[in-house]
Amino acid sequence: MMTKYTSGTPIDTEAVVRRFDALPVADFPFAHRFDGDKFIFSFAMEDGDIVYGLGESPRGINKRGWVYESYCSDDPFHTETKQSLYAAHNFIIFGGSKAFGLFVDFPARIRWDLGYTRQDTAEITVDGADFDIYVINGGSPREIVREFRAAIGQSYIPPFWAFGYQQSRWSYHNKDAVNAVIEGYDAENIPLDCVYLDIDYMDHYKDFTVSEEAFPDFAAFVREKRAQGIHLIPIIDAGVKKEDGYSVYEEGKANGYFCKKADGSVFEGGVWPGVCAFPDFLDPKVREWFGAKYKTLTDMGIDGFWNDMNEPAIFYSADGLKKALDKAASLSGEDLDLGRFFNLKDTFLGLSNSQEDYSAIYHNVGGEQVNHQRVHNIYGANMTKAAGEYFEKEFGKGSILMFSRASYIGAHRSSGIWFGDNHSWWSHILLDLKMLPAANMCGFLYCGADLGGFNENATRDLVLRFLALGVFTPLMRNHSALGTRDQEGYRFENPGDFRDIIQVRYRLIPYLYETFVKASEQNDLIFRPLSFDYPDDPIARECETQLMLGEECMIAPVYEQNVKGRTVYLPEDMTFVKLSGERAEKREMQKGLHYVEIALNEVPLFIKKGKKIPLCKPAMRTRDLAPDEAEFI
Amino acid sequence: MMTKYTSGTPIDTEAVVRRFDALPVADFPFAHRFDGDKFIFSFAMEDGDIVYGLGESPRGINKRGWVYESYCSDDPFHTETKQSLYAAHNFIIFGGSKAFGLFVDFPARIRWDLGYTRQDTAEITVDGADFDIYVINGGSPREIVREFRAAIGQSYIPPFWAFGYQQSRWSYHNKDAVNAVIEGYDAENIPLDCVYLDIDYMDHYKDFTVSEEAFPDFAAFVREKRAQGIHLIPIIDAGVKKEDGYSVYEEGKANGYFCKKADGSVFEGGVWPGVCAFPDFLDPKVREWFGAKYKTLTDMGIDGFWNDMNEPAIFYSADGLKKALDKAASLSGEDLDLGRFFNLKDTFLGLSNSQEDYSAIYHNVGGEQVNHQRVHNIYGANMTKAAGEYFEKEFGKGSILMFSRASYIGAHRSSGIWFGDNHSWWSHILLDLKMLPAANMCGFLYCGADLGGFNENATRDLVLRFLALGVFTPLMRNHSALGTRDQEGYRFENPGDFRDIIQVRYRLIPYLYETFVKASEQNDLIFRPLSFDYPDDPIARECETQLMLGEECMIAPVYEQNVKGRTVYLPEDMTFVKLSGERAEKREMQKGLHYVEIALNEVPLFIKKGKKIPLCKPAMRTRDLAPDEAEFI
Numbered sequence A, B: 001m002m003t004k005y006t007s008g009t010p011i012d013t014e015a016v017v018r019r020f021d022a023l024p025v026a027d028f029p030f031a032h033r034f035d036g037d038k039f040i041f042s043f044a045m046e047d048g049d050i051v052y053g054l055g056e057s058p059r060g061i062n063k064r065g066w067v068y069e070s071y072c073s074d075d076p077f078h079t080e081t082k083q084s085l086y087a088a089h090n091f092i093i094f095g096g097s098k099a100f101g102l103f104v105d106f107p108a109r110i111r112w113d114l115g116y117t118r119q120d121t122a123e124i125t126v127d128g129a130d131f132d133i134y135v136i137n138g139g140s141p142r143e144i145v146r147e148f149r150a151a152i153g154q155s156y157i158p159p160f161w162a163f164g165y166q167q168s169r170w171s172y173h174n175k176d177a178v179n180a181v182i183e184g185y186d187a188e189n190i191p192l193d194c195v196y197l198d199i200d201y202m203d204h205y206k207d208f209t210v211s212e213e214a215f216p217d218f219a220a221f222v223r224e225k226r227a228q229g230i231h232l233i234p235i236i237d238a239g240v241k242k243e244d245g246y247s248v249y250e251e252g253k254a255n256g257y258f259c260k261k262a263d264g265s266v267f268e269g270g271v272w273p274g275v276c277a278f279p280d281f282l283d284p285k286v287r288e289w290f291g292a293k294y295k296t297l298t299d300m301g302i303d304g305f306w307n308d309m310n311e312p313a314i315f316y317s318a319d320g321l322k323k324a325l326d327k328a329a330s331l332s333g334e335d336l337d338l339g340r341f342f343n344l345k346d347t348f349l350g351l352s353n354s355q356e357d358y359s360a361i362y363h364n365v366g367g368e369q370v371n372h373q374r375v376h377n378i379y380g381a382n383m384t385k386a387a388g389e390y391f392e393k394e395f396g397k398g399s400i401l402m403f404s405r406a407s408y409i410g411a412h413r414s415s416g417i418w419f420g421d422n423h424s425w426w427s428h429i430l431l432d433l434k435m436l437p438a439a440n441m442c443g444f445l446y447c448g449a450d451l452g453g454f455n456e457n458a459t460r461d462l463v464l465r466f467l468a469l470g471v472f473t474p475l476m477r478n479h480s481a482l483g484t485r486d487q488e489g490y491r492f493e494n495p496g497d498f499r500d501i502i503q504v505r506y507r508l509i510p511y512l513y514e515t516f517v518k519a520s521e522q523n524d525l526i527f528r529p530l531s532f533d534y535p536d537d538p539i540a541r542e543c544e545t546q547l548m549l550g551e552e553c554m555i556a557p558v559y560e561q562n563v564k565g566r567t568v569y570l571p572e573d574m575t576f577v578k579l580s581g582e583r584a585e586k587r588e589m590q591k592g593l594h595y596v597e598i599a600l601n602e603v604p605l606f607i608k609k610g611k612k613i614p615l616c617k618p619a620m621r622t623r624d625l626a627p628d629e630a631e632f633i
Helices: A141-152 A175-187 A218-227 A247-254 A284-293 A318-331 A338-349 A355-359 A376-395 A427-441 A460-470 A496-521 B141-152 B175-187 B218-227 B247-254 B284-293 B318-331 B338-349 B355-359 B372-395 B427-441 B460-470 B496-521
Strands: A002-007 A022-024 A031-035 A038-044 A050-053 A066-070 A091-095 A100-105 A110-114 A121-126 A131-137 A165-167 A194-197 A231-237 A269-271 A274-277 A304-308 A362-365 A368-371 A401-404 A416-418 A476-478 A547-549 A553-555 A565-570 A574-580 A583-589 A592-597 A603-608 B002-007 B022-024 B031-035 B038-044 B050-053 B066-070 B091-095 B100-105 B110-114 B121-126 B131-137 B165-167 B194-197 B231-237 B269-271 B274-277 B304-308 B362-365 B368-371 B401-404 B416-418 B476-478 B547-549 B553-555 B565-570 B574-580 B583-589 B592-597 B603-608
Touching: A002 A141, A050 A427, A091 A141, A100 A121, A100 A141, A131 A141, A141 A427, A165 A496, A175 A194, A175 A218, A218 A231, A247 A274, A247 A284, A269 A318, A284 A376, A304 A376, A318 A338, A318 A355, A318 B318, A338 B338, A376 A401, A427 A460, A427 A547, A460 A476, A460 A496, A496 A574, A565 A603, A565 B565, A592 B592, B002 B141, B050 B427, B091 B141, B100 B121, B100 B141, B131 B141, B141 B427, B165 B496, B175 B194, B175 B218, B218 B231, B247 B274, B247 B284, B269 B318, B284 B372, B304 B372, B318 B338, B318 B355, B355 B372, B362 B372, B368 B372, B372 B401, B427 B460, B427 B547, B460 B476, B460 B496, B496 B574, B565 B603
Parallel strands: A002 A022, A165 A194, A165 A476, A194 A231, A231 A304, A304 A401, A401 A416, B002 B022, B165 B194, B165 B476, B194 B231, B231 B304, B304 B401, B401 B416
Antiparallel strands: A002 A131, A031 A038, A038 A121, A050 A091, A066 A110, A091 A100, A100 A131, A110 A121, A269 A274, A362 A368, A547 A553, A553 A603, A565 A592, A574 A583, A574 A603, B002 B131, B031 B038, B038 B121, B050 B091, B066 B110, B091 B100, B100 B131, B110 B121, B269 B274, B362 B368, B547 B553, B553 B603, B565 B592, B574 B583, B574 B603
């Protein structure tokens, strides 16, 4: 039973597609109050109650014991004490003796104190008086998810080939670099379906351009790669380079399509191309215009995109930089005390993604000038919507691969997400795992983390163990940052181990794709916390290193360095399957704790008693898979 | 069998106290070469071989699979991809089929590639041609530790009261704040022995001064607290404020006691007091002078110190800041492209602890002007030595509590260490645990991490779980940073849980003190990896969440949020003891994997079959303990 409570005149985020009659917020069934323009409500939690949700966000599957903030943030340090990542997924499930779900449909800041201030109390602060809150009562957490998901609409299903293995890096700077990646994988017989083009494929980072120098006759190159069974996936950034004569900028300026400042002039901020203007994606006309721009690339044969920097990330604004430089100039020649030194240093540090800049931006929402802070969390989602609306109209549903960094619930209907700029940290294997069910709860099924880790240097064993989890994530992409160690599988010693892992992915694709489609059609999760399935099992309830996958499986990746295996908890009797290349080794195991050996080239999988899953022969490309010839294990 | 190999004319670090006849480096028994002024040697590692050591350093007990750098660094982000922390502990043990130990006695940079570039190869690069390397062959890892420790001399033993519970914060700004802490703990009947004074107790951060305003009649206050059984522990920083008329600065300047620049002028860098000069602790005259300065505080009744900022940390140098401000001034009014923007931002970010500044510093080593980079890693250790030499002469061994942030092997004879500015991260419970045996290997027995975490906000459950590990660490100190959430035990709801945990510490002090003294006297470890004791047990070999403690115990703290217990591996039959306040619940358990419930107010301990340990009655102060009346469990 899902009930809507409305306060004031909410901005329509288009997150919910089902129609509800709204009750007044006065009827809201939790202790609540308005504090100025803030709406604050709270509920008590018993010892041992679990809070699920918040989609892409820091920390655990169980969100208790921390304070989170819904505020899309370009922050590449995904440490435990962060409060926000790139997305705002305002859905939580309180899994107490009587479970309920809460969706706060509100595009500005929300603070979720889930047992941080007091361990036994959740207090949620909505930073505004215009919002909808939906409460879902009745049923198990899984049933609550299904009811919520039915209300927000069916999740995006990408093309089949998007389940292939994907290799990315910031950047493969030119066609030679792209070819080298394909040749590197092909030479080692490691399957591959996609190669990514990060920002450097563009002409001076200008959206919808391709560098002629780096990629001469790009259309022919795309065709040639496609003939090899490889999809090239270019990045699209939110900011449009300010450059006279650059058609996207000129059109946007001429038509008033860019975000403004209070005085009506175009807001300008520095991103990769230097000074940029930011399309006002909240305006349907702008979405239509920007979405159609993707045609430049689809016309050249491109059929996949990733949208980036759409929180939006702003390295600096012209105004902010001027202020900082003026401050520095005024101090030149002075002997600074600590206070003034740190103030100056913080001024430069604070130039990026500054609150002052966000507050200076205005949007056109239904003809009204609306400050960015009121709609911050739907900016990126509307960029994705721009493309999604175009793709669906032009190519039909699910023909184009697309995923985004920033997101809000609703964007799950037209795109996936990736979990942003993680690190080559062992702990980020588990962070990936923990985000999967939470993202699923919020409708995002096509998702995954940068395997091997994006920032900083990876080790061979980290990449292998990360990939062994990635084998199960719908988006299986290895990605790494400029200046870090190369982490393509063929770059390390004994590339055969990488082949063994990635071949397992291809063997599982028929199963994974079927599970994905079913989850989309049935508004269900692909990945579930063990506590969803075994709510009365105390060990399963608190397990955050394993997940249920579909109706058949449990996964338990290795997430520590220098180990030959891991401890795993079986909440019921299962078959332990070690998959490696074309090999599959099976062993019946009983409910309980076990230490299982898992080599670097092995993928552990646990199958419930009486269940079977299909395994096909591996292939070098998804197009060469024969799902119909799968055997069952 | 410990063998010394010498190359060139090493600077005497005084790390090794035993005399050795040196062999020429040409006889060094590993593949080696000189590459310019660098000495590089390597050895092969079999799959499954373990590398131990490096004392206070990032990552695991098993150091394999990463590249470390010996370079004392003031870096508060102790993430997995860091290469250095505050210490340079150049001792490793290779635990292969034939174990051996290596101590590189060299006060400049060393790079330890322990299976990072290739998983099967260790390559160590000594950044200079003047060094001693000691190789220890024969015996188990534990025997290798003992032989090494015998060569570097007996470890520091602090006063008995230093095993009490200690509360710190940056800062308790005045006597009222200190009194409030004592009253807060006393009111909840939570034991306490020490309260720390961070930088704000000083007059404008000037070493060996006390703010008259914040602490009027400090000597009387110290006396009064001592009468309450509380020791006040002030901080001492490496940098001396440049201020005319400040006696420490004036004396240092007049006598040429400060580090110089190449031109002979005093090097000046900004630290807490603003512009500072840095005592040249490598000069015995300077040590004698600086060490005697502690008398100012010991005369007022102080009997414990922590030495900080002695890597040395330098927020900026006068020269560096001038360059940065000039650069900013020259760009004022310009429209910066991304390259110039990031260059400017990085200039300000790079002002702190800059290589350029370190390279501009010179020391007087035996009358010779020596660049700081050649001796960087013994600067902090020599600050501690300055105090240690004075304390021993004035008060006798072990009368004064002292520990340091920066350190080098050798400093273990006169002081402890703490593990620096960690975070309120759950992962830092395990980081603390992992550093304990490594620090012990290098001689540092009195050590521990900031319990509850220093940087960022802690949660109640994190502090409790962190303390439950801290119950066993010789230094049991709760410490947190300015601007973060208060984390004194009595500040949270149900302070009785904190009492239950901290009382367990006091009950264990007789055992912990005896174990400590024995480890010091026998050159042994307090904490051992399980693999030291169970080298043929594959699960024990790779366990990095449990430690052996003394001859009797195993510890296994809870290190995850929102759990009611943890999985523990018993490598042999043991008695599981849950300690909480005065309660002790015992259960016999068999070898193998178990899930054990551990509440937030409980400390888990495992005792080997046939072993017993003393448990005394808790008390509010160590002075009130009655170790002789201990019962045995």
